[in-house]
Amino acid sequence: MPKPRVIYWFRTDLRLHDSPALKAALDLKPEFLYPIWTWDPHYVYRARVGVNRWQYLLDCQTDLSSSLSKLNPKSKLFVIREAPQTLFPKLFQAWKITHLVFEKDTDAYGRERDESVMKLAKDAGVQVVVKVGRTLYDPDELVKQNKGKPTMSISQVQAAGKKIGGIPRPIAAPKKLPDPGPVELGFEQEMPKKEPDVNAVQRAGEEGSYVALAGPKGDFSVPTMEELGLKEATTKHRGGETLALKALGEIIANEEYTATFEKPKTAPTAFEPQATTLLSPHLHFGSLSVREFYWRVQDVVDSYKGQASQPPTSLTGQLLFRDMYFGAQASLGYTFGQTFNNPTCRFIPWHLPSSISPTSGLATGSYLIDNAASEQHFQKWKHGMTGFPWIDALMRQLASEGWIHHLGRHAVACFLTRGGCYIDWERGAQVFEEWLLDHEAACNIGNWQWLSCTAFFAQFYRCYSPVAFPQKWDKHGDFVRRYVPELRGFDQKYIYEPWKAPVADQKRWGCRIVHVDGVEAEDGTYPKPMLDFNKRREVCLQGMKNAYHVGLYGNDPKVLDGSWRMLFDDGAEGPTEGSKGPPGAMVEHEDADGAEERHVPEPLSPKKAKKESAKSEKKAGTMPAAVKHKREAGQGTLDGLVTRKKKAKKEDEVAPNETHFG
Ligand SMILES: Cc1cc2nc3c(=O)[nH]c(=O)nc-3n(C[C@H](O)[C@H](O)[C@H](O)COP(=O)(O)OP(=O)(O)OC[C@H]3O[C@@H](n4cnc5c(N)ncnc54)[C@H](O)[C@@H]3O)c2cc1C
Missing domain, CATH: 1.10.579.10 (DNA Cyclobutane Dipyrimidine Photolyase, subunit A, domain 3)
Structure with missing residues (x-):
């Protein structure tokens, strides 16, 4: 039997330590291992990425490439400049690939992309291995164990997590790597569609992402900011696994800080150094494993002699919040990112919809x-x-x-x-x-x-x-x-x-x-x-009260067909905040055919929506909805709202640990 020829596709995991997917690739005992990165036009043109994040990505890639070369001087990160959806079929053939291995990505675009790549692999007879490593729990598993629903609270994450089982301990980084095989490409580069290009504002020079498949020098190297035509980065924060592990090591060395960390007590005004870990960009690029972070902290907590802090305010609690949002997104996909058609998001008639x-x-x-x-x-x-x-x-x-x-x-x-x-x-x-x-x-x-x-x-x-x-x-x-x-x-x-x-x-x-x-x-x-902040605070408060009273969610038929407007404007006293001006974008959406094409999740029943609204109002200590909704003279207009004497509760009365740990 010929030995496997494996492509390891780096995306959300720019590291060697604790990478379940990389371990799975190495467990195949490949004849050749190709560590690659595909330069995806989605991120070049469609997703908003500022210069500082570009720089951080290049930092992570450069550091990873050098770590790969340290393990095997013939290896490195092979950056290939084409969309994965068009590149892979050609690459499978050119390099006679048997296996494609990568870390699971549950972002809406990532999922869509991976589904099409997995289909291409199947058509080419290439086996695909996917492993979870970006979060503490597999977001899809979290949803499954949360009765198929998005995780909307930490306690739901904790309960679902219990059913899934313990968080696995991190895996050590590999000590050696197989060679990559021959790297001739021998096929044409397919140029991506550049428009629309939301990142044009980030560039000062000519955009050079796709000058050649293997880059301008033909050596698959990590691009430079200049090559990409990007303006200079302004941040002092730099990326890469080496820096991530060093930063984590320094945090862990401070036992007291690690064990007693309480998010609401960290000062937002602190700088040089900041009051929290600043490990989030490393987690984003996967230059730090979240399980590595979790277990290094948990071990300190477990051996700490004093009173350690607990989730949700503790450091491990912060990581649970991260998982909570991944679980919410995993269940809703693209819709999670907007109000329209989102069953978990309240509809508020904001300005600039x-x-x-x-x-x-x-x-x-x-x-x-x-x-x-x-x-x-x-x-x-x-x-x-x-x-x-x-x-x-x-x-x-x-x-x-x-x-x-x-x-x-x-x-x-x-x-x-x-x-x-x-x-x-x-x-x-x-x-x-x-x-x-x-x-x-x-x-x-x-x-x-x-x-x-x-x-x-x-x-x-x-x-x-x-x-x-x-x-x-x-x-x-x-x-x-x-x-x-x-x-x-x-x-x-x-x-x-x-x-x-x-x-x-x-x-x-x-x-x-x-x-x-x-x-x-x-x-x-x-x-x-x-x-005038005090006036605006009152205007906003009244707007929110009214919206909560109306109680629509993003997937309500009234939001989908634009008739929500009738509920926010009773005609007699004029519109309320957020419903003025020409019809909002959501109204323009009103289109019966389009609505049929879309998958519209079950909306909340009016009864349930009302119950929810009453519940939150009760919690918020506001007036009963029926009383509140009765418009007093002028109350419905902007001016009327402003002139009302009722004072909003001041923010500074908020006990930080009541609200801030989110
Ligand atoms: C409006 C808004 C937008 C945000 N956007 C992002 C974002 O795009 N990416 C992002 O990672 N965080 C985001 N956060 C959450 C949080 O502010 C950052 O994770 C945190 O400030 C990062 O700094 P740190 O690494 O020092 O955090 P620490 O307090 O040291 O926490 C450790 C880690 O826990 C995770 N974490 C902490 N708080 C949260 C939280 N509330 N939600 C999710 N994860 C959390 C992060 O991965 C963080 O690195 C956002 C918060 C707000 C209010």
């Missing part, structure tokens, strides 16, 4: 500008020019470094959605998708739903103040001074509210607080706040 394709029923990536002021708010939020130093510092940290602390993410996400701008969470998730180093579709989408109180979390009356919240952690405002250097000279009394500083002091401290129209301010100035 996503456009939906009438044929696929999926968000197109563009959105409807239903309100010019909201678009202005969104741009100012994105570019760190809101006039609220705490929000701006965080958004600038995100843009330049690609990482912000979890509670910082809470603050900016709450501000954009239910606690300030009333803008669709999908807009914020897109910005995070572009800029985060650790962008993980499941975690990003899930956390945005959590923060916007559309799924996972419902206490919408708890809202973050951009002034009081950071003050608790950083009175002097060092974090703001670092990321909003215009305000460096301000007295700490005004650091979170610079517009309140006397003009003479502003001049003395070298920065005037002025009205700024766009997203750029003149030197020596910083914007006035773009909105």
Whole structure:
């Protein structure tokens, strides 16, 4: 019997340690082992990837390639520049492949891609081996053990996990590697479709991903940023398995920190060093195994003499949150990433709603500008020019470094959605998708739903103040001074509210607080706040109460056919927040034929939706829905809402451990 010729396809697992899939490939005792990476146009043109994440990916690939070569000087990471869906049939033939091995990917696109590659392999008589290694539990197994439902809470993950069994211990990295076989390709490269290209903004030069199958030098090497035409990265955070294991080692060496870690007690304002592990980008690229992380921490906890922290606030608890979002995504696929047709996501008539394709029923990536002021708010939020130093510092940290602390993410996400701008969470998730180093579709989408109180979390009356919240952690405002250097000279009394500083002091401290129209301010100035936060908080709160009362979920027929609008606008007093302006994108979707083509999951019955809404309102301590919904004069209009005297509960009253560990 000829020995197997194996392709090991690296994707979400840029490491050698604890890789069940790599072990499975080596267990085949191959004659040849080809470690490859396919340069997939989906990520080059269709998924939003900022320069910092590109750099991080190249770091991981370079480090991995050098580790492979250390085990076998003839081996390395062979980067092949073509879409996997067109490349594999040719590659199977050219290299006489018998087996294809890879780590399981449950992301919506990853699943679709792998299904087509597995079919191509079957047609070519190539055996496929797939192993779980990206999460603590197989997300599909989690769903299965959660009665076939998405995992929406940590306790569901824990219960389903118990049924699955223990989390396996990590596997050691291999000590040697088989040779790769001959690497002649001898076939034509199929060029990908470049349009639409959402990443054009990331490039300064000519995009050179597909100059040749084996790269410009024909040696399958990892591309450089210049070769890809990308602008220079700005982050100080660098990727690769070597750095990941070093960082984990340093964390584990600090026994007290590891064993007593409590997420709500970590400061979002800490930088250099940050207060949490910053291992998320390593987990995203698989340069760190999540089981390695879990067990190294658990071993410290088990041997710790003092009082160790417990999930959900402990370090292992954080990893369970990660699995929870993977379980939610695995069950819903693409629909998880949007409100439209999503049975677990509450429908809120946000501003700037996503456009939906009438044929696929999926968000197109563009959105409807239903309100010019909201678009202005969104741009100012994105570019760190809101006039609220705490929000701006965080958004600038995100843009330049690609990482912000979890509670910082809470603050900016709450501000954009239910606690300030009333803008669709999908807009914020897109910005995070572009800029985060650790962008993980499941975690990003899930956390945005959590923060916007559309799924996972419902206490919408708890809202973050951009002034009081950071003050608790950083009175002097060092974090703001670092990321909003215009305000460096301000007295700490005004650091979170610079517009309140006397003009003479502003001049003395070298920065005037002025009205700024766009997203750029003149030197020596910083914007006035773009909105009255206290008023907007009240507007948002009323909008949320109303939406919760109406109680629609994304898959409600009224959301699908656009008639939701009737429920948010009673005609007599005018529309409520979020339902003004021209018909939203979701209304444009209304199309009977398209609806028939789509698979529409069972919507919640009106009775169940009402019960759910009443339950969350009871929890939230709001008025009974029937009373609340009765419109008092002017209550339905924006102005009416603003002038109502009822005071919103202030965010700074939130006990951190009640809400922040998510
Ligand atoms: C709006 C929003 C968007 C987010 N987007 C992402 C994302 O795209 N990718 C991502 O990995 N995390 C995301 N998170 C979750 C969380 O903020 C980051 O995982 C965390 O801040 C990463 O820093 P760390 O590695 O220091 O975390 P630590 O506190 O040290 O936690 C250890 C690990 O646990 C996991 N983890 C911790 N908190 C969460 C959480 N709430 N959800 C899921 N996993 C968690 C991460 O893998 C993290 O590396 C998001 C949170 C919010 C509020």
